Amino acid sequence: xxAREISRLVVPNRGxxxxxxxxxxxxxxxxxxxxxxxxxxxxxxxxxWSAALAQTATVRISAPPEEIEAQTAIVxxxxxxxxxxxxxxxxxxxxxxxxxxxxLGPDLPLDALPLPRLIELTETEExxxxxxxxxxxxxxxxxxxxxxxTRWRRPLAEAAGRLRAFALVSLGLIGGVTAAIxxxxxxxALASNGQVIRVLRLVGARDRFIALAFVRRIxxxxxxxxxxxxxxxxxxxxxxxxxxGNVHLLSGLGFSGAGWxxxxxxxxLAMVLAWAASMATAFKLLREVT
Amino acid sequence: xxAFEDVAHDYGGGPLFREVSVRLxxxxxxxxxxxxxxxxxxxxxxxxxxxxxxxxxVRLMDRDVRTLSRxxxxxxxxxxxxxxxxxxxxxxxxxxxxxGLPLTATGRPLREADLSDLLGWVGLGEQAEALPxxxxxxxxxxxxxxxxxxxxxxxxxxxxxxxxxxxxMSQRLMMLMIELNRMGTAVLIATHxxxxxxxxxxxxxxxxxxxxxxxxQIAGADL
Numbered sequence: 001x002x003a004r005e006i007s008r009l010v011v012p013n014r015g016x017x018x019x020x021x022x023x024x025x026x027x028x029x030x031x032x033x034x035x036x037x038x039x040x041x042x043x044x045x046x047x048x049w050s051a052a053l054a055q056t057a058t059v060r061i062s063a064p065p066e067e068i069e070a071q072t073a074i075v076x077x078x079x080x081x082x083x084x085x086x087x088x089x090x091x092x093x094x095x096x097x098x099x100x101x102x103x104l105g106p107d108l109p110l111d112a113l114p115l116p117r118l119i120e121l122t123e124t125e126e127x128x129x130x131x132x133x134x135x136x137x138x139x140x141x142x143x144x145x146x147x148x149x150t151r152w153r154r155p156l157a158e159a160a161g162r163l164r165a166f167a168l169v170s171l172g173l174i175g176g177v178t179a180a181i182x183x184x185x186x187x188x189a190l191a192s193n194g195q196v197i198r199v200l201r202l203v204g205a206r207d208r209f210i211a212l213a214f215v216r217r218i219x220x221x222x223x224x225x226x227x228x229x230x231x232x233x234x235x236x237x238x239x240x241x242x243x244x245g246n247v248h249l250l251s252g253l254g255f256s257g258a259g260w261x262x263x264x265x266x267x268x269l270a271m272v273l274a275w276a277a278s279m280a281t282a283f284k285l286l287r288e289v290t
Numbered sequence: 291x292x293a294f295e296d297v298a299h300d301y302g303g304g305p306l307f308r309e310v311s312v313r314l315x316x317x318x319x320x321x322x323x324x325x326x327x328x329x330x331x332x333x334x335x336x337x338x339x340x341x342x343x344x345x346x347x348v349r350l351m352d353r354d355v356r357t358l359s360r361x362x363x364x365x366x367x368x369x370x371x372x373x374x375x376x377x378x379x380x381x382x383x384x385x386x387x388x389x390g391l392p393l394t395a396t397g398r399p400l401r402e403a404d405l406s407d408l409l410g411w412v413g414l415g416e417q418a419e420a421l422p423x424x425x426x427x428x429x430x431x432x433x434x435x436x437x438x439x440x441x442x443x444x445x446x447x448x449x450x451x452x453x454x455x456x457x458x459m460s461q462r463l464m465m466l467m468i469e470l471n472r473m474g475t476a477v478l479i480a481t482h483x484x485x486x487x488x489x490x491x492x493x494x495x496x497x498x499x500x501x502x503x504x505x506x507q508i509a510g511a512d513l
Contacts, residue, residue, distance in 0.1 A: 006394040012382045199378050201340075203437065204368035205395040206361050287360070 010200065010213045015192050017185040021218055024181040025225030025270050026232075032174045033233025033263045034253075039167035040262065041253050046160030050153060055127070059088075061117040063143035071141045072117050078136050079121065084128030091118040178270060179277040182218060186281040189214055197286070211282035215275055222274030226267040234263055291316050291444060291476055292337050292370075297346035299332055305344070306332055310506040312499065314445065314478055319471045319494050321487050322480040323509075324501035330480035333501065334449050337478065338370045339363045351444070368396055371438030371475075375450035377430050379422035385409070385433050386418040392441040405440070412436045412466060428459035435463065439470060446470060448479045452486055460486055468494045 059079070063071045072090060079088040091099075096115060130148055137144045190197065193214075200210050237254040255262060291314050298308035306329040314320060314337075322330050335341040336348050339355045348355045350366045358366060371392075379388045386405055393400040409415050412432040417425060425433060431451055438446055446467065452460035464486060471477045471494055481487065490496055498509040 006387065006391070009383060009387070010380060010391075010395070012380075195378055196380060199380055199391070200395055201364075202367070202372055202374075202378075203392040203395050204364050204441070205391075206364045209395055209397075 007209060007213045008216060010196060011189070011193060011217050012196070013217070015189060017189040017192070018217070018221055020188070021182060021185045021221040021274065022225040024185075025178065025222040025274070026229035028174050028178045028181075029226035029229030029266050029270060030233040030236075031229075032171060032266050033230055033237065035167045035170040035174060036263055036266070037237055037253050037255060039164050039171070040255060040259055042160045042163035042167060046157055046164070049156045049160065054153070055123045055125075057121040057123060057146065057148040059119040059121065059137065060145045060147060061119070061141065061143050062145070063117075065114075067143070068117055071143050072119070074141045075119060075137065075144045078133075078140055079119070082128050082133055082136070084124050084126050085121055086124045087122040089120050091120055175269075175273060178222075179273055182222060182274045182277040183281045186214060186218055186278040187285060189218065190282060190285050207283060207286045210286060211279055214282050215278045218278040219271045219275040223267050223271035226270035230263050230266045234260070291351060292478075293347075293349040293352075294336070294343075295347040295349070297336065297343045297348055299329065299336065299341065300344040301332075305504060307501055307504045307506060308345070310346070312506060312508075314476050316444065316476055317471070317474050318476045319468075319490075319496040320476075320478045321490070321496055321498045322478060322501070323482055323484070323487065323498060326482065328501040330482075330501060331449050333506075334372075334447050334478070334480050337445075337447050338367055338372055364396075368392065368441055369444045371441070371443035371446045373431070373434045373438045373446070373448040373451045375453045377434035379430070379433070379437075381422050384419050384421060385414060385425070388422060389433060389436045389440055392437060396441075398441070400440075408436050408440055413462075427454040428456075428463070431455060431459075431463055432466070435466060439475070443475065445476045445478065448477070448481075450481055451479060452481065452483060457485075461489060464490050465493070 059075055061068060061071050061075060076088060076090070079085050093111075096118060100115075130146070134146050137146055196213075197210060200213075240253055293313045294310045297310040298305045300306065310333075322333055324330055332341060336343055336355075337350075339348075339350055339358065342348075342356060350358070351369060353362070353366070355363070355366075380391070383391075386409060387394075389409065390400045390405055406415070406418070409418050412435055414429060414432055414436065417429060417433075422430065422433065431454070435448075435451070438448075448467065451467075452463055455463065460483070467477055467479065468490060479490075487496070487498060491498075500507045500509050
């Protein structure tokens with residue numbers, strides 16, 4: 001029997017520390033899957049929101065009814081001659097009604113409301129000189145206001161960024177708690193196996209051999225527990241309602257495509273974390289024992 | 291091999307013994323005797339570095355034990371076999387796995403034939419697969435002896451190895467240690483069993499050390 005084989009056997013496969021590591025690694029991995037999913041989804045949300053709003057803009061024309069057509073023509077001409085504008089379309093009444101229906105309901109008499117005229121722009125990749133465009137519109141069509149959606153995009157991007165930061169902090173906390181539990185379990189395992197340590201010392205075993213015997217046991221339990229927790233977390237994510245083509249925070253929480261490989265990194269990372277934490281603990285405690 | 295130079299040891303309530311100077315030479319056979327509490331077990335623990343002396347110098351394999359790193363001390367212990375009265379084992383491992391530990395736990399090769407021969411030599415060939423808790427007191431002592439010598443140590447230290455055994459089993463165990471000494475291993479046995487010492491001295495040239503009055507005395511031939 002080799003040293004490696006005997007190293008696997010010298011620590012009895014019993015004790016509460018084994019269950020502590022198994023269950024805590026499982027629970028932490030389960031939570032880590034959700035935190036990871038939140039991080040990935042919030043990043044995706046930020047990208048989607050930005051992409052949806054980034055290359056579009058709106059010109060809103062508020063003018064008396066007798067001037068509205070003239071100002072619309074002036075604005076369209078300004079837009080046509082402005083570099084960076086790919087397309088400009090005046091929204092028809094039905095399109096405007098559809099936009100407002102979501103907020104005001106279908107029965108509202110929209111025809112009676114003094115609605116502004118809306119022109120939807122599609123920008124080229126380079127985009128227009130926004131400040132210059134604003135000044136031209138102010139000079140040539142005083143009732144026209146250029147809206148590049150910055151006031152919508154900024155809070156959305158900030159919210160998504162904070163969600164992502166929150167998810168990453170959660171991952172860090174989960175890692176920290178896991179390490180703390182492993183340290184606790186390692187201490188308990190070493191304390192409850194005093195006879196094993198005494199016997200191994202007696203036969204000339206080095207601290208490294210003794211520490212590894214415990215570390216292997218603890219890190220393998222951390223891996224098994226984390227694998228179980230990760231599998232459960234992934235199944236739970238799959239069970240969430242489908243988001244269809246849109247990614248929303250609640251219905252779209254999860255991974256897509258190759259993103260499902262990401263949580264598979266959790267069990268090996270848990271094992272490495274458990275290895276490092278239990279190794280440091282074991283060496284520290286063994287140094288304190290003659 | 292093991293040398294004490296003006297050694298004293300104190301657990302905090304005054305020295306257990308002091309001014310101890312002695313050398314255990316290769317191939318020597320020593321008994322250490324004295325009343326209970328005189329410090330026989332402490333003396334043995336100093337001999338394999340489990341304790342450091344409160345005063346003086348203990349040299350293990352010609353190296354001051356205080357200067358040894360933890361790994362160097364473990365390496366030194368590979369050359370010292372120890373048998374305790376309570377002979378602790380890893381109870382979830384078989385007798386042969388326990389006996390082989392000094393080799394397997396230090397990364398040295400263990401030949402099945404050697405292990406089998408050794409277990410046969412101590413009369414445990416039939417119990418190789420047994421778990422330690424199922425062994426009798428005598429069998430446990432012989433298993434502990436086998437474990438202590440499987441790595442061919444230079445020194446064998448035994449602390450009351452026959453304390454729990456009947457006279458017949460004590461004689462048998464003593465003969466094993468005498469045989470080992472004849473093969474070149476230095477032996478130091480702590481015991482208060484004068485009958486056992488007389489039995490051994492009839493077989494081997496043994497010196498008797500006695501801890502009394504906090505001093506180590508080298509006793510004469512008569513006991």
